[in-house]
Amino acid sequence: MKLPISELNKYVPVKHTAKELAEIFVSLGFEDESIEGEVLDLEITPNRGDCLSVLGLAREYAAKTAQPLKPLILTSGKQYKKNCREIEINIADKDACRRYTGAIIKNIQIKPSSPELKDRIKKFGMDSINNIVDITNIVMMELGTPMHAFDLTGIKGNKMLIRTANENEQIKTLDKKINTLSQGAIVIEDGEGLMDLAGIMGGERPSIKTSTVDILLQAAFFDRKIIRQTAKFLGKTTEASYRYERGIDAEQTTEAIEMAIEMISQEVAGAQVSERFDINYLPHNENKIKFDSANIKKLLGVDIDNHFIQDVFARLGIQKRTGKYIVPSWRHDLFIEEDLIEEVARMYDLSKIKPINFEKTNIKCNGIDKSYYQQLAIKNQFVKAGYTEISTHTFISDRDFESLNLNEKKMLTPVKAVSKELNFLRPNLLVGMAKIFSQNRWCYKDGMKLFEIGSIFYPNEQSHIAIASFSRKDLAGFTKDQNQIIMVGDSHNLYQQYNLKKTFYFLEMDIAEFPPTNDKMRLRLPKQFHPVSDFPPITRDIAIIVDQQITAGQILGEIRATDKIITLVEKFDEYISNKFGAEKKSLAFHIVLDDEKKTLASKDTDAIMKKIVNNLDQKYKAKLRE
């Protein structure tokens, strides 16, 4: 919602800069998407339809800054008849349209808007069409009440029937499109047929044209659910339908008509109001909420002064009557006491609430669900045995499915997945494993011992564990049934599909069948890590001879610190023997070098390797092992 500060200022004196104002609205729950000069663009959550207007936001600002809001007194002394004389208006479905307010204005000239109107329209982020359409749009932005203007000569037979549509009825709207309706859409019919897609977009026939002289102005209250369904069905969301869907103030239609009349009389000399009418079937029930201020402390954990609370309610138009609080007609989000507590909390400022200690109690909830801890223990066991955990995509592609030769009836398929890669839920963990093997070919010579624990769907969801290695021997100990171990070699579909280059062995089972372990080790995160580039890395090995008291960790740290393109250093051998000299040992490391910006050339790598050797020699008297 674009909020020009100049418009806000008409309702309440603005005492803040654009930036300060944005901060205030943010604290009230309206995120600022941008500030452009003196116009804020605020995000309005779907529950706050009342704030899709300058008036709604002015109410919030006035309440927060404890300033009076300039009252709307547009309708004072104006007479509205119970129906229209010139056009016979009937409402067939009173649930679809509870109020239809309007005016007939004659002797209009349709022309481009004045510079002042054009400027206002522009600030609201809308295009200027002509004086009358611009005025209806400005009133909508000001008050949140969608308006429409009909060319009176376009209304045939001097009658309008507001009803719900039958299936497949058609209407041509003013965007020149023909819309085929679903049953229940709200439409207006005249002597010649459908002429308005109520609450969403006007019909073509009675739309305002340069030749228009007399108009019917409409400010109506249509059912929000029906408007939502129709807009969704037709894929037609307009500024009007957006406001209807989120709830407008049904009590305010006459104010909207008056504001429009006032603006028309300023823009068009000689315009005459021939009649005003208000067909009103609004029910008289009030939305009342019980409220006990003691519950504020109970729910929020903060003492808020009762005067402040009462003041907030008064400023937000929430009136107290016989012990209950009456929700104002423009608010469609207040139903229960907690909703009122939220209003107080917003105005009080959530950031002023001080934390209250929430220490551990003697609540016993351990042991409710052991699965997390059981899985962690298994992960610990695998990591200690040199396996690296992977976590792969829940979906597989059509092609993956074909490679698996599984029963399609047992596969789960999402409805209208956004991508072909997401056509099936994974029926096992094999595809993910094959993919990860294929994407990490550079790592093959270090060995690939991988595992994954995750859900599969075939068709029931089950938690599985998958283990893979280049060596069948590695997997043999995890199962009694050696036939469970699959060889993914060059005759396997996935081997070919993923161009694997090296046979791996794979074992997958239900985690429930896996022998439980009891490793209670918990995990910590490293302080930092090296980001990984999209380019293939270069791996080098280095073997050195050093004094026995020097630790592998010292050398590892030294290698890592040599250059920022060193992503990974792993020790793969440590060997103490007199053949290296007295008190000496051999250490060997894999080094992975990786530049975020380019594929490394061998001369770059050579230079870094040379630097590593020199550093280790200088600091640790390390010699390269021949």
Added chain:
Amino acid sequence: METNGHYHPITRFIDEAICVLEELGFCVIEGPELESEWYNFDFLRVAADHPARDVQDTFWIAGLEKEKLNVLRTQMTSVQGRAMHNVQPPCRFVMPGRVFRNENTDATHEAVFHQLDAVAIGQDINLAQMIYTLNQFFKKVLNQPNLQIRLRPDHFPFVEPGMDIAIFWNNKWLEVFGAGMVHPEVIKNMGLNPKKWQGFAFGGGIERLMMIRYGIKTIKPFLKNDMRLNKQF
């Protein structure tokens, strides 16, 4: 000799986060990735015509009826309802896991990612205690002892009052979690009397917190399983 292997980065993050909350008496409860419409939406007061229920946003599974497990959970809050069938209040629990969105992916959005939710139900558990919990949580999980958090009103159907939680990071406020006091109707859906029981809930994306903590710009590495990354954890 054998060198140790490595955990997936998300595993480490989730466990560290859980440890922080365990210190405050929370314990882990898990739930299925394939959920029922009731637990994922209705239980949490997400209205039948809410856009979140559209096929454009949510993975509905073809050929399964409404009563079945027919939707890939869109948020970890879906576990709340299941968990409360097995627990008597007062209780505190944390729910980590995978969630799913049927939307186009980009640098910061994936169809599959992780969230962590927490909920505490008691007779007098209040918002100020949630603020304490969130302070502890973010300071430790993001390894910033002086981290500041900010609350501001926001709208989620399952909490009232509802708010979003932002952290002050590199001179900017970043929204990270949604939070609030559990809506009385949700308490009722849990099978509890809302006049007697109340509580707070919060939750949000794990990859996003990882990206913030480590200063990485895309969500891609977490499903990619590049050994250069996994082997650093």
